[in-house]
Amino acid sequence: MFGGTPxxxxxxxxPSAKRLFGLLRAERAAMLVVVALVAISVxxxxxAPKILGMAMDTIFNGxxxxxxxxxxTLDQVIEQARANGNGQFADMLQxxxxxxxxxxxxxxxxxxxxxxxxxxxxxxxxxxLQGYLLNGLVMRAVYGLRQDIEEKLNRLPLSxxxxxxxxxxMSRVTNDVDNIQxxxxxxxxxxxxxxxxxxxxxxxxxIVSWQLALIALIALPLSGIIAGVxxxxxxxxxxxxxxxxxxxxxxIEESFSGQDIVRxxxxxxxxxxxxxxxxxxxxxxxxxxxxxxxxxxxxxxxxSYLSYVLIAVVGGLRVASGQMTLGDATAFIQYSREFSQPxxxxxxxxxxxxxxxASAERTFELLxxxxxxxxxxxxxxxxxxxxRVEFQHVTFSYDPEHPLIEDLSFxxxxxxxxxxxxxxxxxxTTLVNLxxxxxxxxxxxxxxxxxxxxxxxxxxxxxxxxMVLQDAWLFGGTIRENIRYGRLDATDEEVVEAAEATMVDRxxxxxxxxxxxxxxxxxxxxxxxxxxxxxIARAFLANPSLLILDExxxxxxxxxxxxxxxxxxxxxxxxxxxxxxxxxxxxxxxxTILVMQQGRIVEQGDHETLLERRGAYYDLYMSQFRxxxxxxxxxxxxxxxxxxxxxxxxxx
Numbered sequence: 001m002f003g004g005t006p007x008x009x010x011x012x013x014x015p016s017a018k019r020l021f022g023l024l025r026a027e028r029a030a031m032l033v034v035v036a037l038v039a040i041s042v043x044x045x046x047x048a049p050k051i052l053g054m055a056m057d058t059i060f061n062g063x064x065x066x067x068x069x070x071x072x073t074l075d076q077v078i079e080q081a082r083a084n085g086n087g088q089f090a091d092m093l094q095x096x097x098x099x100x101x102x103x104x105x106x107x108x109x110x111x112x113x114x115x116x117x118x119x120x121x122x123x124x125x126x127x128x129l130q131g132y133l134l135n136g137l138v139m140r141a142v143y144g145l146r147q148d149i150e151e152k153l154n155r156l157p158l159s160x161x162x163x164x165x166x167x168x169x170m171s172r173v174t175n176d177v178d179n180i181q182x183x184x185x186x187x188x189x190x191x192x193x194x195x196x197x198x199x200x201x202x203x204x205x206x207i208v209s210w211q212l213a214l215i216a217l218i219a220l221p222l223s224g225i226i227a228g229v230x231x232x233x234x235x236x237x238x239x240x241x242x243x244x245x246x247x248x249x250x251x252i253e254e255s256f257s258g259q260d261i262v263r264x265x266x267x268x269x270x271x272x273x274x275x276x277x278x279x280x281x282x283x284x285x286x287x288x289x290x291x292x293x294x295x296x297x298x299x300x301x302x303x304s305y306l307s308y309v310l311i312a313v314v315g316g317l318r319v320a321s322g323q324m325t326l327g328d329a330t331a332f333i334q335y336s337r338e339f340s341q342p343x344x345x346x347x348x349x350x351x352x353x354x355x356x357x358a359s360a361e362r363t364f365e366l367l368x369x370x371x372x373x374x375x376x377x378x379x380x381x382x383x384x385x386x387x388r389v390e391f392q393h394v395t396f397s398y399d400p401e402h403p404l405i406e407d408l409s410f411x412x413x414x415x416x417x418x419x420x421x422x423x424x425x426x427x428x429t430t431l432v433n434l435x436x437x438x439x440x441x442x443x444x445x446x447x448x449x450x451x452x453x454x455x456x457x458x459x460x461x462x463x464x465x466x467m468v469l470q471d472a473w474l475f476g477g478t479i480r481e482n483i484r485y486g487r488l489d490a491t492d493e494e495v496v497e498a499a500e501a502t503m504v505d506r507x508x509x510x511x512x513x514x515x516x517x518x519x520x521x522x523x524x525x526x527x528x529x530x531x532x533x534x535x536i537a538r539a540f541l542a543n544p545s546l547l548i549l550d551e552x553x554x555x556x557x558x559x560x561x562x563x564x565x566x567x568x569x570x571x572x573x574x575x576x577x578x579x580x581x582x583x584x585x586x587x588x589x590x591x592t593i594l595v596m597q598q599g600r601i602v603e604q605g606d607h608e609t610l611l612e613r614r615g616a617y618y619d620l621y622m623s624q625f626r627x628x629x630x631x632x633x634x635x636x637x638x639x640x641x642x643x644x645x646x647x648x649x650x651x652x
Contacts, residue, residue: 013357020180020360021188023145027137034137037130038193044123046200048116049338050208053331055112060326061097062104070101094322127193134189142181148367149173157372158438159398167250172366175245176359183356187349194342194349201339208332209324215310216336226299230292237289238355242362244282251278293351304337311336373440377457385449385464386414387545387576389435395443396434396599404430405599407444412592417577419587421620422596428580431596432548435578437461448546466544466571470551472531479508479526480515482534486542498541502567504533529564536567547577584621593617 024031068077074093077100081090153173161169205213255262255271262271315329324332389412397403405427412418420428433439435446437458446453453461466486474482483495483504490498495515499505507530511517519525526534539547549568565586571577581587588607595603595610595617602616610617 016357016361016364017353019364020183020357023141023180024137024184024188026144027141030133030137034130034134034189035192037126037133038189039196041123041126041130042193042196042200044119044126046197046204048119048123049331049334050204051112051119052116052334053325053327055109055116055327056330057097057325057327058109058112059104061099062102064093064096065098065100066103068098068100072100074098074100088320091322092320095319095325096322131189135185138181138184138188141184142177145180145363146173146177149177149363152367152369152371155371156369157440158433160369165246165250167248167253168246169366170253171242171246171249172362175249176242176362179242179359180356180363183352183359187353187356190345190349191353194346197342198339198346201335201342205332205335205339208328208335209315209318211318212311212315212332212336215314216307216339218307218310222303226303230295230299234289234293234351234354237285237292239358239361240285241282241289241355242358244278244285248275248278248282251275289355293354304339308333308336375457377455377460379451379455380460381449381451381456381464385545387464388412388414388447388449389546389576390447391444392447393444394434394441394446396430396439396441398439403442403599405434408599408601409444410594410601410604412576412578414576415574416591417572417579417587417589419579419581419590419593420596421581421584421587421593421617423620425598426596427599428596429550430599432550432578432580435546435548436465436467464545465548466539466542466546467548468532468535468539468550468568468571472528472535474519474531474534476520478516478518479504479511479534482519483537483541486538486540490541494541498537501570502533502537502540503563504530504537504567507533532564533567536564536571540567540571545575547572547575549577549579549581551580551582584624595620
């Protein structure tokens with residue numbers, strides 16, 4: 001089980017939120033249009049209740065007017081009501097526009113209703129349009145973010161991936177980005193709309209009745225306190241939720257990738273228990289985040305209900321006293337209901353924004369990670385080079401406190417095969433990784449045809465190097481496409497020629513679909529040896545000047561090994577080759593064998609010379625024989641003998 005660096009808790013909410021919305025900076029024009037559409041929609045939505053209140057007054061005035069005697073003025077009716085001791089009715093009439101003797105003016109009422117319906121219809125269309133535009137600009141922003149992440153991943157050094165769990169990285173570039181997209185799509189639109197609604201409704205409430213408006217505004221500070229207290233708590237919980245999501249994804253990725261190892265060692269129960277533990281942690285974090293954030297809306301609703309009750313009571317008293325019309329009271333009650341709605345939406349969006357910012361910070365941590373050293377290319381090489389490699393006093397360490405390679409020097413002549421052997425941890429794979437510039441040197445330099453590789457661009461350097469690894473990685477697609485991966489502009493004829501030269505054509509011809517046979521990323525349609533042969537054909541097609549073979553035969557059987565050796569022999573022809581092998585029978589014909597121990601070359605020479613010295617290579621070679629007869633032969637061991645590998649893996 002390997003662990004990655006756990007994501008940090010959000011430290012600076014507002015800077016991160018500002019940077020999050022800064023992703024939309026390139027869409028300023030579209031954002032202004034969206035804001036304008038939202039603003040117009042809000043204005044129409046805010047004015048509509050006032051007009052609806054006028055329609056209510058028209059109905060109310062018509063009903064009361066029809067019950068009053070015609071021919072009298074409203075003032076005369078009010079005086080008669082007071083004279084008859086009906087002062088409350090007179091007070092109510094005082095604030096109306098009742099015309100005694102006249103009923104409901106349906107023409108005016110119809111026009112008002114049509115205006116209200118038109119306003120709501122236009123507002124809805126504008127909101128749909130702004131949603132359409134917003135989705136487009138957010139998708140473009142997230143598209144750019146995904147591109148930035150992909151480009152960033154290609155600029156990160158291998159040490160970054162070595163120290164982090166792949167599941168957590170996958171969570172950052174998938175789940176977290178999806179969460180950012182949801183936050184931008186929903187939170188931005190709702191926040192803009194809600195803020196404008198609060199401002200517009202507050203203005204209309206003061207216009208209708210400043211006394212009732214003050215009562216309604218009591219909800220604001222209470223809502224702010226609730227959102228602030230609960231929001232801070234939910235932010236931390238959402239961070240824990242996404243952290244545990246990454247940890248669970250990492251465990252699942254491990255379980256699936258190493259399923260054969262898990263079952264071979266009977267660790268199904270342990271893996272399930274670990275899954276349960278991480279799943280439980282995710283459940284607790286997610287439940288806590290949703291529970292705490294879910295408290296915001298009910299709390300806000302309770303505050304809005306209190307405000308609504310006060311407004312209804314005070315509004316009714318003011319209508320009864322003639323201080324406001326029934327239509328204004330109805331409009332104000334509607335405003336108070338609509339006033340609490342955007343506040344509740346803002347609280348809900350704050351919940352989503354908290355989650356989005358937590359995901360954004362995890363993504364920004366990835367984007368802000370230290371990159372590999374920038375290119376300082378000052379030299380170029382011809383398309384085809386001799387392939388002479390020279391190490392000059394090379395020093396390297398993964399950890400400054402624990403040096404691995406110190407003051408290492410040697411040279412590989414053009415066309416020669418350099419075999420690198422040694423115990424696990426000696427630095428064999430590290431050596432060739434330095435040639436590829438997967439890691440940068442701590443000291444010294446490496447020359448390719450007399451040019452310091454740090455003076456070459458990484459692409460220029462790596463385009464001249466072919467690499468076949470112990471793990472034969474194939475991509476999802478056809479066999480033809482996997483071979484062509486070595487050189488994308490290769491013709492079908494060149495692909496077949498590479499396959500014939502590396503023994504791939506022999507088994508491909510027996511497949512029903514031939515070179516068009518579909519294989520998955522794990523190469524499930526072909527055997528382990530056939531996968532390895534395909535990777536060798538891929539390197540052959542690339543026609544590199546320098547070749548690196550890292551344990552290319554360690555995972556195949558003896559019979560397949562012969563095919564792989566023939567393929568590698570064709571691949572090594574006329575090019576400098578570095579071969580890392582524990583199975584020493586595969587490197588007997590190497591021009592030079594480097595024996596490494598603890599980052600140093602302790603011996604070098606050809607096979608026979610090193611056996612005669614009876615040093616480190618002799619010990620390694622003889623340890624791979626079984627039976628005493630071969631061991632007793634010493635340096636005179638039969639040259640045709642094939643030693644049997646005891647089974648080790650290379651240092652990476």
